[in-house]
Amino acid sequence: MDGGLLAIGAGLAVGITALGTGYAQGKIGSAGMGAMVEKPELAGRVLLLVAIPETMVILGFAVAAMILLVLGGRG
């Protein structure tokens, strides 16, 4: 299989999920900061909410790694 196409696929897997994660975390983080100004005791929950979307990029990374290492190894 063409190594270049594998690399593009892996890049898209990480890149698109990272964009989605970044967008979500940006929205959540800014709203969370506004809430924390009013109630500092919400820090733990805000941290929790900001960290939730990271599952997307983690799974994207896992797919990218499998594309490169497993599919690339077979190719």
Added chain:
Amino acid sequence: MLVPMAKVRILGHKDCLDQTLAALRGLGVVQIERAAGEEPPLPAMALDAGRLRQREQDRTLLTRLQTLLAALPAPGDESAPSPAPDLAALAQELDAVEPQIRRLVQQRDALEAERLSLPRYLAVLESLLPLAAELPDLVGYETVALLIERRARHVIDLLDDLLTELTQRRHVVIAAPLDRDTYGALVVFPRAVATEVHALLGRQEVTRVQLPPTLAGKPLRQAIAECERRMNEIPGELAELSHQLAALAGAHRARWRAAVDLLAARIEQTEIIEHLSETQFAFVLVGWAPARAVPELTRVLAEQVGPSVVVEELPLTERERHRAPVLLENAPPVRPFERLVRLLALPQPGALDPSALMALVMPLFMGMMIGDVAYGLLIVAITGTIARRARAGSVWRDLALILCGGGLWAILFGFLYGEFLGTLGPAIGLHPLWRAREDAATLVSLFVLAIAIGATHVILGLLLGIGQAWRKRAFARRQAWQEIEERLGRLIGLIALFVLVAVAARQLPQALLTPAAAALLVGLVILARASWPLGALMAPVEMLGVVGNVLSYLRLAAIGLSSVYLALVGNELAGLVGNLWLGIVIATLFHALNLALAAFSPTIHALRLHYVEFFTKFYEEGGVPFRPFGQKS
């Protein structure tokens, strides 16, 4: 773990009230609740006129002291606590000293404001100085300096025309650019028409350079010289004022701080009386105390107050037990993790305190993600130093201890992966006891390990949740059974899914396919029943949610891999430059960045896995913290 709490009722003669409250304050083991609403119903205790007057006096004195202490400089070294002064004489002392302190503070603030503003005035005056050279010396004339934005340059010509009409050509306007954005102008006009000219400038909304009284009215050169002279004098004057304030702080601060503590305690003791109820001769105090502290409470009150005070422990229903305040108490290695639990929310009374579980598992997750002997050693060294120097119980010490635990596990996993500064393990004879993470062949095994750890953690959470719900069924039957069904359904469904996947991957015999499918169906049915009829639709979604929770543990592998690859890039790049010292610099920068990420990112992700994937299976939050009367906030 949660300290078992007991509800106590303290009855005593009203003559012993102050003594009792002082003894309770000294002990610091009773959280006093409002006695209204307790059985038997008794009227709330009101403050008499004497106590109200005393409270207002104490509040006034406290406010004065706090204001003065805020104005005085803090000492470089905290001196030994001073015995509290005589509060009666303190008010007179403040009457004598307060005006002096206020005067010094006002002078200091005025000098600070002047010190900040003089450079700005000086810059404007110096920029206008070339224009002043063109001005004739005229008696009976006034000069106004103007600053105009470059884009509004036409205002100068407009002003010239208006002033021509107003002063019958007995004026001069000199303008020139001061910088890229600003024009400066000097306007000279007869003093006789000063009022009309200022009104005109006001109507045109032109910014005049308003000088302070010490500079206004002076010729430009003299004003500049005055500015420079003041700028040289002000630091000396400020130093003298600071010296005087420091002397006052040294003389009074320690005693006043002790007085603040004493007044705060007195005010708290007075205000707590409104929480009590009363009969004709007795007061009734109801509160919560750690069950193990009740015998000591009884003994101390008997010794300090006498037989006029009685302590009784009240019987509790389950419902009342769930309204108790929460006090966490764990062994020293677990205490830093209590802070992480509190960051989310305290557990409900009677619920499980997850601090010990976090102390066991979170450093393991951190170590698995970092997985490097060198990084682990550095983290242990740095955080160990911080932990030794930081104050006991402080945020820094707790964070340092948590990271130190992660560092120790990172060393262990570093030996498993054979990693030392990323891929330099083989170079120093370190070979993986298990597998090297950077190898392509390890990837699937690493992911399977992460998912297996995740499944174990989630299943543990579900089992704990079922246990918690089982204990609750005596007093919240319906809710308890709903939670049991929900968690049991997820548990059965999750195990069945894993068996199905293992059968599909030929890791288990095909004969297990049908039982696993049946078990999955049973799990879905139980889950649907828990929140019927909506559960019929939501059950598959919730099952997918649990699968998603398990897959989230892939981050244990993914974050570790990203760390390895960053180290690999640093090592490869250092080798490519062809110069030893430059290579060392490059490698150091990459590894320093990787170390900083290794300290921060695994901590956040391990915390997130606990909060989202683990706690949501069993954790019941909503506990109110135990705040005993007499505890320093």
